[in-house]
Amino acid sequence: MLEIRGIDVSYGDTQVIRDLSLEVRKGEVVALIGANGAGKSTTLKTISGLLRARKGEILFEGTPVHKAEAYKLIGMGLSLCPEARRLFVEMTVDENLDMGSLKGEAKRQRQRTKEAVFGLFPRLKERRRQIAGTLSGGEQQMAAIGRGLMSLPKLLMFDEPSLGLAPILVREIFDIIKKIREDGTTVLIVEQNVKQSLAAADRAYVLETGRLVMQGTGEALLSNEHVRTAYLGV
Amino acid sequence: MPFVILAILAALPLTGLSSYAMHLVILVVMWSVVGMAWNLLGGYCGQVSFGHAAYFGVGAYTAGILYTKMAISPWWGVPLSIPVVALFSFFLGYIVLRLRGPFFALATLASGEVMRVTAENLVDFTGGTLGIMIQERTWVEKTWYYYIILLVATVTFVLVKKLAESKLGYYFVAIREDQDAAESMGINTTLYKTLALCISGCLTGAAGAFYMNYMGYIDPNVVFALHDISIITIMIVMVGGVATYWGPVVGAVIMVLLAEWIRSIPGLGTAHYTFFGILLIIIIIFLPNGIVGDFPKLKRLLKLQKA
Numbered sequence: 001m002l003e004i005r006g007i008d009v010s011y012g013d014t015q016v017i018r019d020l021s022l023e024v025r026k027g028e029v030v031a032l033i034g035a036n037g038a039g040k041s042t043t044l045k046t047i048s049g050l051l052r053a054r055k056g057e058i059l060f061e062g063t064p065v066h067k068a069e070a071y072k073l074i075g076m077g078l079s080l081c082p083e084a085r086r087l088f089v090e091m092t093v094d095e096n097l098d099m100g101s102l103k104g105e106a107k108r109q110r111q112r113t114k115e116a117v118f119g120l121f122p123r124l125k126e127r128r129r130q131i132a133g134t135l136s137g138g139e140q141q142m143a144a145i146g147r148g149l150m151s152l153p154k155l156l157m158f159d160e161p162s163l164g165l166a167p168i169l170v171r172e173i174f175d176i177i178k179k180i181r182e183d184g185t186t187v188l189i190v191e192q193n194v195k196q197s198l199a200a201a202d203r204a205y206v207l208e209t210g211r212l213v214m215q216g217t218g219e220a221l222l223s224n225e226h227v228r229t230a231y232l233g234v
Numbered sequence: 235m236p237f238v239i240l241a242i243l244a245a246l247p248l249t250g251l252s253s254y255a256m257h258l259v260i261l262v263v264m265w266s267v268v269g270m271a272w273n274l275l276g277g278y279c280g281q282v283s284f285g286h287a288a289y290f291g292v293g294a295y296t297a298g299i300l301y302t303k304m305a306i307s308p309w310w311g312v313p314l315s316i317p318v319v320a321l322f323s324f325f326l327g328y329i330v331l332r333l334r335g336p337f338f339a340l341a342t343l344a345s346g347e348v349m350r351v352t353a354e355n356l357v358d359f360t361g362g363t364l365g366i367m368i369q370e371r372t373w374v375e376k377t378w379y380y381y382i383i384l385l386v387a388t389v390t391f392v393l394v395k396k397l398a399e400s401k402l403g404y405y406f407v408a409i410r411e412d413q414d415a416a417e418s419m420g421i422n423t424t425l426y427k428t429l430a431l432c433i434s435g436c437l438t439g440a441a442g443a444f445y446m447n448y449m450g451y452i453d454p455n456v457v458f459a460l461h462d463i464s465i466i467t468i469m470i471v472m473v474g475g476v477a478t479y480w481g482p483v484v485g486a487v488i489m490v491l492l493a494e495w496i497r498s499i500p501g502l503g504t505a506h507y508t509f510f511g512i513l514l515i516i517i518i519i520f521l522p523n524g525i526v527g528d529f530p531k532l533k534r535l536l537k538l539q540k541a
Binding site: 045048049050069070071072073074075079080082086087088089090091095098099100102103147151 | 412417418423
């Protein structure tokens with residue numbers, strides 16, 4: 001479904017990603033893990049078109065998207081749930097969800113999708129008229145995931161969904177991610193919470209200083225010596 | 235409520251105000267237009283411009299050059315400034331809208347200054363620092379000037395309100411709140427930012443063209459002025475209330491009257507910028523959303539004083 005072939009990404013003269021290749025197949029949950037500054041968020045931003053790769057290509061369902069404008073990707077079924085929620089904080093929950101379904105099929109299905117999102121997050125339904133900035137951290141994350149789902153994505157990408165959330169909420173968010181996959185959406189997660197994301201992922205890639213150092217199934221990586229010492233501290 | 239205010243404003247010249255009072259009212263209405271225009275770009279779309287003098291000046295010079303070079307009434311400048319400024323904003327936007335936040339602000343500040351220096355040096359075209367003077371002003375009396383700028387202001391108010399309440403308004407706010415997230419939601423942010431800039435620029439330019447007709451004299455230091463146009467525009471919106479419909483109007487009333495009042499105090503007159511600075515600091519500390527935006531808070535503060 002998503003294929004990245006040998007991309008290089010730089011901020012000015014500083015190269016952040018070196019020759020990165022990875023693949024997400026239909027129906028999978030794939031995790032991209034690594035420490036601070038490894039280039040995880042940069043990778044997601046590049047996939048979503050907010051940054052440009054200097055080299056290499058990105059294919060989404062066989063179509064090259066590395067030169068496409070960021071605002072067009074959502075129409076192709078590629079949706080990003082940005083880091084630190086990034087809701088439109090002065091709009092209501094309802095309005096934020098509407099912003100996720102601005103065009104085409106997503107707009108026509110808006111009411112139906114919204115009901116489904118409220119089914120997933122009953123709390124959002126109670127708070128639908130509330131200004132997004134006044135929600136708690138967990139509720140904001142739910143609203144952000146809901147907004148991502150509103151575009152009826154084929155691939156939903158999460159940038160650090162567990163950031164700044166209490167452990168019990170982190171577990172809840174990962175349960176939701178599993179549910180989303182069961183409903184037929186492919187998922188790519190970028191995370192620092194290595195344990196939770198490896199447990200939830202079918203496959204995972206480990207990124208260190210912009211390079212891919214390891215890949216494998218979630219389970220295999222969880223028991224890998226290097227991953228255990230470097231990321232799990234055991 | 236808006237209709238009542240409009241009716242009162244329309245009846246204002248019938249009350250036999252002095253010529254000086256009418257002059258102040260006209261300035262207030264003109265500045266409201268510039269403030270509302272700035273508010274569309276800065277308040278709703280979140281692109282804080284420090285260079286609205288560029289659009290004001292291009293509008294004013296459109297009217298002036300039509301008069302000196304083509305010998306037609308500078309009043310044509312009011313409608314004709316719209317396509318001219320639209321084109322100008324489009325090109326300027328192509329350059330400055332690539333930048334964000336403080337970098338955008340600095341680039342717009344520079345663009346206003348670049349226009350001033352350009353107008354000073356294109357002597358054959360603009361008359362340089364000598365400026366442009368209209369030999370015969372259309373009316374001596376102020377009533378018609380007032381109705382014309384009131385019409386422009388009404389159109390501006392309705393346009394900004396309709397835009398802010400439309401889908402476009404939501405796009406603008408989304409860009410203000412988080413440009414990357416807006417882009418990820420499928421909003422062509424470049425297009426909508428350019429649109430906001432062009433509309434804002436055109437409305438400002440129309441006010442500039444009116445200024446040429448009303449004052450009868452412009453030069454680069456007047457209409458491309460950093461302090462007297464660009465900064466005052468921001469102050470009007472800040473004082474009145476960013477991203478509110480009536481904020482720029484309230485701000486224009488306060489700023490024009492305050493400027494006139496302070497300038498008339500002997501010995502203090504030249505220091506009116508100092509007072510503007512102090513006012514801005516007070517507003518930012520106590521009423522960060524401006525008088526209109528923080529009206530409930532203002533009422534509470536006043537009540538506390540009485541009790």
